[in-house]
Amino acid sequence: MNEQLVSMITQLVMEKMGEKTADAVPQNTATPIEKPKETLIKFYDTADNVAHEMPNITEAPNDTLIKLYNNASHTQQRSGEPSYDEPTDRTAAITTFQFEADNISESIQAARKHTPARIGVGRAGSRPKTKTWLKFRLDHAAAVDAVYGEVTEDLLNQLNVFQVTTRVTDKEEYITRPDLGRRLSDESKALIQAKCQKNPQVQIIMSNGLSASAIEANVQDVYLALQQSLRNLNIEIGTTFYIDKGRVALMDEIGELLQAEVVVYLIGERPGLVSAESMSAYICYQPRFGTVEADRMVISNIHKGGIPPLEAGAYLGTVVEKILQYKASGVDLVAKES
Template identity: 80%
Template sequence: MNEQLVSMITQLVIEKMGNQTPDEPSHETAVPIEDHKEILIKLQAKETSEANIVASPSAIERSNEPLIKLYHSESHNHEQLYYSASNNEPTDTMAPITAFKFEEDEVSESVQAAKKHTPARIGVGRAGTRPKTKTWLKFRLDHAAAVDAVYGEVTEGLLQKLDVFQVTTRVTDKEEYITRPDLGRRLSDESKTLIQSKCAKNPKVQIILSNGLSASAIEENVQDVYLALQQSLNNLNIEIGTTFYIDKGRVALMDEIGELLQAEVIVYLIGERPGLVSAESMSAYICYQPRIGTVEADRMVVSNIHKGGIPPLEAGAYLGTVVQKILHYKASGVGLVAKEG
């Protein structure tokens, strides 16, 4: 240790203590500084002969000031000492500094179990008052997928593969389709003529397809559902009409089609409104003799058809059994439930 440096520091301390006011207690007695522990001097010798000096506040301050925190830079875990700024002796409490966390990274066992049974955003944590970066980016991705599902279009290649023709409603564009649901419940005049000329009259089952509010749902699911439904109905010896696709259609459009074709049962495969869990969910609405003025209580629906819900192939096979039951009881919706009961 540099003895000259120690001598200089000691002299400065003595001079400082000699400048005290008469009202303040004197510290010029020959009592060692270490015994009173009121002044802390820390010298750290380095290879470059540089020294770091940390001194506590002067003992002349007697107000109730907050504790002064001194950190040992040579410690890798940054242990912390607390010294009082008053005349009282410093506390001997030493506590390691730990990184502050708003929320533990590990979630409880109950939350882990719940996450296995739902795709909902639970136990994702937060950073302060905001979601974590990974959670926020996933939210933005799901939101973008939902927007794409609504504004997207079903490809011509899929319609050709399914061998269906296309008709339109009275809607002119996507914005009008979203803001005017009533226009999506009526066919255009050209579409009425095309349906009457191409479709078989009085079919037992009429299958219709529509993008609805999710073109992604049709792209991902309709082929498997449609083919499985066809096979199921053929195995049950149930006649199927001429299938076609409706662009920008609503659920209640099945009533007008029922009037045009006088179908006994209509199965309407339509893309559902996307959410932030899945933008590819499709539903199948079924109704016995739908006509203009049919109430919603007479419709049935098998929803949540997608890879994370009801598997498309399984949904198609199940729809065949539902149609069989409807034809047997000649009712659907609450009427079917009443007759079954």
């Protein structure tokens, strides 16, 4: 190709491009646009990674958002402000957890010394405290075990007593039919007549009643102390025996059957939530069918937390001596003594 022709075409193209560039420039000079300040934080949409910029915040030149301190110097740290050098949970002293202390008045503290009852135990909101509730459940379970438990054969062998039964067939019937626990079975009547001494001065009987635990825990000490006390007083003792599932009024039928002058009945008490091992001793002068409750006497609360068993047995001997002396018991004995 002709070099002269190429040079002419190139010059024409350059001139034409220069004219278009001049036409594109506006006649009026525009005000320069200030470059926006760099944003503090940029948020990105995870879907399209589009940056959403937060609006610019005008801050004073000396007012910084976060102050960083050098570990070597804490001169700018204000008093009462937590240190940023280490976590705040390490600055506080570590203390072991303690339950809320009971604020008990002096009067309640004094009452607690004289009773095992649940007084001043406090509450957690509207409910008992956990410790109190667990102790209640434990005592209730012990009471149930006492009612449904049985006296062991080993204890009866140690006391050298034989066993008879009432007309009750099981524990459920014993609880729901007290009348059946007040009468001996026919076989038991025949056994008592065959083995027991007739017309004794004092006839001692024992029964689990409503607490087998009470008999297991107390009857041996009470019985041995009572025996010794009566022998020291030269009072004759009949043939002692044990009654399974007996009631208090059963002593009337036994008094009728053996014609005993005094009957001493050691029986397990209805268990409570303070003690499931409490035993009672009922004493009556010439108990017979038709004897009223006013003629009976009772020494109750015999257990390690109440009347000590040995002390109760010794005291029973003096009560029996008084009954034989006045030939009365219960209300009649009180009247004759006065």
